[in-house]
Amino acid sequence: MSAPNRTVKPQVPARVILTAVLIGVIVVGFILAAIWQSSRGITEARMTGVIVSKEFQPYPAPEREITLNRSGTITAQTSEGQYLIAVDVPQGDGSKKTYNVWLNDKLRYDAVKVGDSFDVGPFLIPSK
Numbered sequence: 576m577s578a579p580n581r582t583v584k585p586q587v588p589a590r591v592i593l594t595a596v597l598i599g600v601i602v603v604g605f606i607l608a609a610i611w612q613s614s615r616g617i618t619e620a621r622m623t624g625v626i627v628s629k630e631f632q633p634y635p636a637p638e639r640e641i642t643l644n645r646s647g648t649i650t651a652q653t654s655e656g657q658y659l660i661a662v663d664v665p666q667g668d669g670s671k672k673t674y675n676v677w678l679n680d681k682l683r684y685d686a687v688k689v690g691d692s693f694d695v696g697p698f699l700i701p702s703k
Contacts, residue, residue, distance in 0.1 A: 623694045624664035626687055627673065632657045658684035662693045 633656035641651045658678040663671045674695045678684045687693060 621694065622664045622674070622696065623692060624662040624671075624674065626660050626689050626691050626693050627663050628661040629684070629687070629689060630659045630661075631684070632659060652680075655681075660684070660687060660693070662695050664695060 634654070637653050637655055639651060640654050641649060643649055658681060660676050660678065662674045662676055664674055665671055676693070676695055
């Protein structure tokens with residue numbers, strides 16, 4: 576006669592299970608908080624204002640501009656000068672700062688008018 580097959584079930588203490596669940600909740604909470612904080616900074620950095628002036632500064636002679644994109648492609652174009660717009664952006668304290676924005680091409684420059692709303696983005700420096 577053979578011995579009956581016995582199944583051994585290890586006992587995991589409830590404290591270990593509770594600790595594992597608590598650590599999992601804390602890690603997931605930390606990840607969600609980090610995602611929320613990182614997206615909040617971008618939202619606060621967005622600056623929209625009103626175009627107050629447009630200016631074209633011609634070069635003495637047309638220049639050839641060569642651009643290397645992030646994907647590694649190279650583009651070249653001839654430019655007659657710099658297309659500059661000034662945008663007044665309201666600040667949190669009620670004052671306004673003027674930001675100078677250089678546009679790459681004449682089509683975009685011609686598409687905007689003084690008095691239009693314009694998003695200057697989070698990376699431009701105010702003019703002095």
